[in-house]
Amino acid sequence: MTRLIFSFALSVFSLSTHAQEFRLNSADIQHGKQVKDAYVLNGSGCSGKDVSPKLSWSGEPESTKSFAVTMFDSDAPTGSGWWHWTVVNIPRNVHSLARDAGNKSGANVPSGALQGRTDFGRPGYGGPCPPAGDKTHHYHFKVWALKVERVPINSESSGAMVGYMLNTNSVGTAELVPVSER
Template sequence: MKKIILGLSLLSCISGLHAQSLKLTSTDVRQGEQVKDAYVLNGSGCTGKNISPQLSWTGAPAETKSFAITMFDSDAPTGSGWWHWSLVNIPKEINSVARNAGSTDGKNIPVGAVQGRTDFGGPGYGGPCPPAGDATHHYHFKIWALKVDKLPVDKDSGGALVGYMLNSNSIASAELVPVSVRPAQ
């Protein structure tokens, strides 16, 4: 019995040494804090600069073959949320994206990566802009570690398709969830 307990204890320690925890951080947005104007949409009644924030990640599993980033508003009054950004096929050697990586022209994304179509109707980052007077909205920035090099998506692939492909190929993920509220006008 002592050998079994000792063996299980050792196994637990060894697996703990190999376990990594994917973590997403940003110099521009913070967990639970209001999104600053620079990262807010410019349009639909909002007057931000619509710049995607800087994002970095650490602790990816060794078997990671690529990464993806998504931004999703779970509180949008649509019945199905709102896709603000998807960036897939990020090479496994990359561990951050700079501020404004999500520009709609795609010139700032990592080589080989693809931005999918947002619910604004095109590829690229679309910042927060909750309806005036609506409750607080939560913006889920998520990094996905994937078991495949490339997902078969392009600039016309919508959020639901990208989300399905990510969930089907994810080996780890981490979120950073800032908020936004727009006072009633």
């Protein structure tokens, strides 16, 4: 019995030391650091270029069938946060989004992927632009590993609907949280 328990413990330890951690990376944004002007909203009192940052990920769970990427401001003074970007139905073999993948035209997302409607009222990336003098805002860039190949949304689906579908179908997430204040 002791030998069986020891063998089991050794197997679990061996598996855990070889498991990859699901990670989201970017050279354009950094966890806990101020978002650079290129990725900031152009409008609403901000003068950024409104370009989505380059993102890449690795170490997703084996059961992953597709990915999604979202950007959400949990500190927006709305009572419910602010959806800045949603991209769903990213094929399983895609592990990055190029800089400006969130272009409002939708032409820069991977084939088969779709951008949902943000709280700006349209699909596409909308960069940070917190109210002047407000507290520091945290922008949650999250990649979602999903157990389905496609989530049933369209370009008019709200961030809340996309969030619901992602939470329902998630097998793992990885996140970077840069900040912005002005």
